[in-house]
Amino acid sequence: MLRISQLVKRYGNGEPVLKGLDLEVPGESVVSIIGASGAGKSTLLRCINRLVEPSSGSIELNGVEITTLRREELRRTRRRIGMIFQGFNLVDRLSVMENVQCGRLGYIPYWRAALRRYPQEDIDRAFHLMERVGIAHYADKRADELSGGERQRVGVVRALMQDPDILLADEPTASLDPVTSRQIMELLQKLAAELHLPVLINIHNVGEAREYTERIVGMRFGKLIFDGKPEDLDQDA
Numbered sequence: 150m151l152r153i154s155q156l157v158k159r160y161g162n163g164e165p166v167l168k169g170l171d172l173e174v175p176g177e178s179v180v181s182i183i184g185a186s187g188a189g190k191s192t193l194l195r196c197i198n199r200l201v202e203p204s205s206g207s208i209e210l211n212g213v214e215i216t217t218l219r220r221e222e223l224r225r226t227r228r229r230i231g232m233i234f235q236g237f238n239l240v241d242r243l244s245v246m247e248n249v250q251c252g253r254l255g256y257i258p259y260w261r262a263a264l265r266r267y268p269q270e271d272i273d274r275a276f277h278l279m280e281r282v283g284i285a286h287y288a289d290k291r292a293d294e295l296s297g298g299e300r301q302r303v304g305v306v307r308a309l310m311q312d313p314d315i316l317l318a319d320e321p322t323a324s325l326d327p328v329t330s331r332q333i334m335e336l337l338q339k340l341a342a343e344l345h346l347p348v349l350i351n352i353h354n355v356g357e358a359r360e361y362t363e364r365i366v367g368m369r370f371g372k373l374i375f376d377g378k379p380e381d382l383d384q385d386a
């Protein structure tokens with residue numbers, strides 16, 4: 150469960166870009182965040198893993214207050230926050246298996262050989278997850294030999310290797326065609342339900358948010374202006 154209350158973010162001395170935002174996302178649920186460019190969507194996601202430091206307010210993940218974590222605890226907590234990116238953020242020259250194992254480490258090792266010395270348990274786990282999303286047969290391929298949708302699946306598995314408490318996806322389908330986008334969105338729904346994870350998706354395409362998620366949060370100028378089912382969202386939104 151993610152519980153955000155009265156979250157404020159101000160960059161420098163400017164106007165706040167998040168103006169006292171409240172949001173609860175239970176496990177097993179997928180929330181799409183929509184809103185015009187500049188509304189504060191990325192800032193919200195980045196506050197959750199503290200890539201951006203919140204100015205005030207509270208962010209609780211499974212009972213742990215994130216905003217006040219000190220360095221060492223923050224590092225541990227971040228390792229349980231799975232990130233999925235628009236541009237996939239894979240290491241092209243590494244194999245799929247190696248990319249996936251980076252999730253376990255939480256960083257990209259300089260010595261590639263480090264990735265081959267994994268406990269069998271981690272390899273089994275990676276195969277299990279790769280099978281689940283349909284990429285197990287690509288384990289030894291280089292990441293840059295895959296299609297966009299396949300690469301995003303690698304990104305998803307890498308995030309799952311972290312044994313995450315939450316998945317944060319920043320425009321995960323923006324580089325994909327509509328058919329592949331649908332598959333990735335459906336995959337995220339399925340994983341949220343099966344793994345009891347809250348999933349927050351920053352999504353550019355309102356049509357996709359309507360079609361693939363049961364709950365949409367609309368942001369405007371740093372505030373939530375909508376939180377509900379797609380059918381309750383104005384047609385012109």
Ligand code: ADP
Nearest residue numbers: 160161166184185186187188189190191192193
């Ligand atoms: P969105 O993801 O909805 O497009 P952002 O969270 O990226 O919105 O941006 C919200 C506002 O915060 C914008 O006005 C943007 O210019 C500003 N902003 C984002 N990042 C920074 C930053 N690092 N420093 C100053 N202003 C920023």
Ligand code: ADP
Nearest residue numbers: 160161163186187190191192195201235319320
């Ligand atoms: P996107 O459109 O993908 O959200 P942006 O152009 O908003 O990307 O932001 C790109 C980078 O610049 C981000 O790291 C963001 O935090 C930063 N940024 C955005 N707006 C500002 C700003 N007004 N001042 C400083 N940094 C900003």
